[in-house]
Amino acid sequence: MKDTSHINPLENEAIYIMREVAAQFEKPVLLFSGGKDSITLVRLAQKAFYPAKIPFPLMHIDTGHNFPETIEFRDRLVEELGLELIVRNVQESIDQGKVKEETGRYSSRNALQTTTLLDAIEEFKFDACIGGARRDEEKARAKERIFSVRDDFGQWDEKNQRPELFDMLNGQIELGQNVRVFPISNWTELDVWSYIEKEDIEIPSIYFAHKRKIFLRDGLIWSHSDFVYQEDHEEVLEETVRFRTVGDMSCTAAVLSEASDIASVVQEIRESSISERGARIDDKRSEAAMEKRKQQGYF
Amino acid sequence: MEVLKIATAGSVDDGKSTLIGRILYDTKSLTTDKLEAIEKTSKQKGYDYLDFSLATDGLVAEREQGITIDVAHIYFSTPYKSYIIADTPGHVEYTRNMVTGASTSQAAIILIDARKGVIEQTNRHFFINNLLRIKDVIVAINKMDLVDFSEEIYNSIKADFEELMSKRDYQEQNITFIPVSALKGDNVVNHSKNTPWYNGQTLLEHLEQLDRKDIYNTGTPRFPVQYVIRPKTEEFHDFRGFAGKVYGGELKVGDEVVALPSETRSKIKDIYYYNEKCQTASRRSSVTITLEDEINVSRGDMLVKIGDLPxxxxxxxxxxxxxxxxxxxxxxxxxxxxxxxxxxxxxxxxxxxxxxxxxxxxxxxxxxxxxxxxxxxxxxxxxxxxxxxxxxxxxxxxxxxxxxxxxxxxxxxxx
The missing domain is CATH 2.40.30.10 (Translation factors)
Structure with a gap:
């Protein structure tokens, strides 16, 4: 007869964290980007509350510059699982004059998401936002707590973080504050991909090899699109590529790949020697890029 | 895959971050872009070696001061195990971070600078690892390259540390000494030619052979109820599941249990892991338990086996x-x-x-x-x-x- 000893300790930890969120907070939300990490979070939440439905909504901060494949996928998943989805648009924050669109060669709406996110947290009075950030992604994230308190301006005070001992998660906050929750903190990129393979989780098609119009800049492969600034001399090519990480089109670089199914993707990750965030254009700006964005309330 | 969490402790400049960087480098866990960043920064600073500490010191303040100020988590894996290193700072004023890092770890590495030997900080690090009952402690005597890989110095530091060991409260702790040079790579992942007098394992070899069964503290099963699942759907109309993580030992379908604090008795009817019914819930698994009887149980209550009360x-x-x-x-x-x-x-x-x-x-x-x-x-x-x-x-x-x-x-x- 079956026992549970074969189950991944990381999955057990993540399910425990999901349940702590539902128990300790009044208005949690799961921040959903349509990327593999947030898709993994949805599966973990399903597992945590079965046979009941996931007791919180999903929220997508849409930059308006997403891959269309991601948006189609998002809408289908939400419908299949009967979940509530909230969408807030960066375009609205721009129209309201709260943020200014970046211009030029490296312009991206990625950083602008922060304002839209913080406004939405205030609008819905969310007290806990579950996100798919992992500590292995980046040095500043390596110091992030599982329950990470944000003040009423949405800011992260990295020098004054609560110690987290044993399994005990302290979610006590004041009115106006919120907690960012990272259930897959201790997962690596390979852990996520292996989990997607084992669980047979569906993910957007752009994670698999496909033909795409691209151009090259700074040794990275950029998508040719209306949303991405491109100079005249930057030649458009067609290549077989896939994405390792999926964010806004203007900040996500592709990799050359023939991996067209999950098994070959896992194999590729296992052998790969460039870390995942190496394909994130926004982090190349400076060594402290991520930490600065986090202090301002970025995810 | 087995996951082993290791806490590291050492004083400022004992080379803790360098040791971790070395492990990552020698296990080929540093990716090309991270390695490039380290090479670039090392060169800018005018070093003639690679400053591996840059791989782990994450926050801007730390890079400025050249020290680690908070717990950082570092991940790497071998074909046998996944490792999580909790890098905790060694300053006197940061005992709290060390306790925090140790609280979730099964093994610990204590670093000693071979030139300085056992110092007050070493006592403190050992005390905390012993207080938190970390099962496996590795005493890495570092910077052996700076003392000409002297066996005599190694033995005298070992003897000093053994004196500390006699004072410890948790006597069953397993302690291993290893002479290393994190900067040069001796006995970290690869065996050193410079220490022919040392026949023991390298640091990584030691970690690789640790058996999961031996490094976890076990006890009697305790099931603190985290959350009550009541779907109220047609199919699961009367379903009342108690969601939680099992600690200490395992629980089985049919086990007679007592709910605390009400001290009401019942029997385990089903154990769910997601949509699968299991016979056993092993320790540290996040399951949902249903009981034979309708008894009042809520968050913060605990299910324990009859005759095994806390x-x-x-x-x-x-x-x-x-x-x-x-x-x-x-x-x-x-x-x-x-x-x-x-x-x-x-x-x-x-x-x-x-x-x-x-x-x-x-x-x-x-x-x-x-x-x-x-x-x-x-x-x-x-x-x-x-x-x-x-x-x-x-x-x-x-x-x-x-x-x-x-x-x-x-x-x-x-x-």
Whole structure:
């Protein structure tokens, strides 16, 4: 007869964290980007509350510059699982004059998401936002707590973080504050991909090899699109590529790949020697890029 | 895949970050872009070697001061195991981070600078790893290259450390000594030609052979209820599942259990892991349990096996590690979180402060400062269900929360 000893300790930890969120907070939300990490979070939440439905909504901060494949996928998943989805648009924050669109060669709406996110947290009075950030992604994230308190301006005070001992998660906050929750903190990129393979989780098609119009800049492969600034001399090519990480089109670089199914993707990750965030254009700006964005309330 | 969590401890400049960087480098865990960043920065700083500490020192403030100021988590894996290293700082004022890192670890690495030998900090690091009952401790005697890989120096440091070991409370702890040079790579992942007198394992070899069964503290099964699942759908109309994580030992379908605090008895009907029914819930698995009888159980309650009850009391004595800048005074009230259960606690008595360098205790005190470790008696507004920390690492520990700041201000280990 079956026992549970074969189950991944990381999955057990993540399910425990999901349940702590539902128990300790009044208005949690799961921040959903349509990327593999947030898709993994949805599966973990399903597992945590079965046979009941996931007791919180999903929220997508849409930059308006997403891959269309991601948006189609998002809408289908939400419908299949009967979940509530909230969408807030960066375009609205721009129209309201709260943020200014970046211009030029490296312009991206990625950083602008922060304002839209913080406004939405205030609008819905969310007290806990579950996100798919992992500590292995980046040095500043390596110091992030599982329950990470944000003040009423949405800011992260990295020098004054609560110690987290044993399994005990302290979610006590004041009115106006919120907690960012990272259930897959201790997962690596390979852990996520292996989990997607084992669980047979569906993910957007752009994670698999496909033909795409691209151009090259700074040794990275950029998508040719209306949303991405491109100079005249930057030649458009067609290549077989896939994405390792999926964010806004203007900040996500592709990799050359023939991996067209999950098994070959896992194999590729296992052998790969460039870390995942190496394909994130926004982090190349400076060594402290991520930490600065986090202090301002970025995810 | 097996996951092993390791806490590291060492004083400033003992080379802790360098050691971790070395492990990552020699296990080929550093990716091309990370390695490039390290090469670039090392060159800018004018070093003629690679500064691996740059791989782990994450925050801007740390890079400026060249020190580690908070717990950082580093991940790597071998074909046999996944590893998580909790890199905790070694400054006197950061005992709290060390306790935090150690609380979730099964193994610890204590670094000693071969030129300096056992210093007060070493005592402190060992004391904390022993207090937290870390099963496996590796004493890495580092910078051997700077003492000409001298066997004599290694042996004399080892002898000094063994003297400390005789004073420890948790005698069953497994302790291993390894002479290393993190900077040059001796005996970290690869065996060194410079230490022909050392026949033991390298640091990584030691970690690789640690058996999961031996490094986890086990005890009797405890099931603190986290959340009650009531789907209220057609199909699961009467379903009442108790969601939680099993600690200490395993639970089986058919086990006779008692729900605390009501002390009502029932039997385990089903164990769910997601949509699968299982016969057994092994330790540390997040399951949902249903009972044969309809009894009233809510968050913070606990299911235990009949005849295997924990202590149920409103008062207990514990060793606590104080972590807040605001002092703890006799008579103060705190929120005490024991697992997922929260109660109010009042400090009845501070018995004595323990000097974490094994130099004895201080009596007649009525207040604790940040980083103090002390024996304290608490009185609670309602009973909790606990075991002694030495018998049950999970059910014998708690945290203290300041009701005003909501911050976690202390950790405790029940006597």
């Amino acid at each position: 202590t149920i009391d409103k008062q207990f004595t514990a060793t606590i590690s104080w972590m807040d800048a605001k002092n703890l005074n006799a008579g103060n009230k705190y929120v005490l979180q024991h697992g997922v259960n929260k109660v109010l606690a009042r400090v009845e008595n501070i018995h004595h402060k323990i000097n974490p360098d094994y130099s004895g205790i201080e009596e007649d005190i009525d207040s604790l400062k940040i980083n103090d470790i002390a024996k304290v008696t608490f009185k609670l507004n309602k009973p909790i269900f606990f075991d002694a920390f030495k018998n049950h690492r999970t059910n014998g520990s708690f945290i203290l929360i300041d009701a005003q700041s909501n911050s976690t201000v202390g950790a405790g280990f029940i006597s």
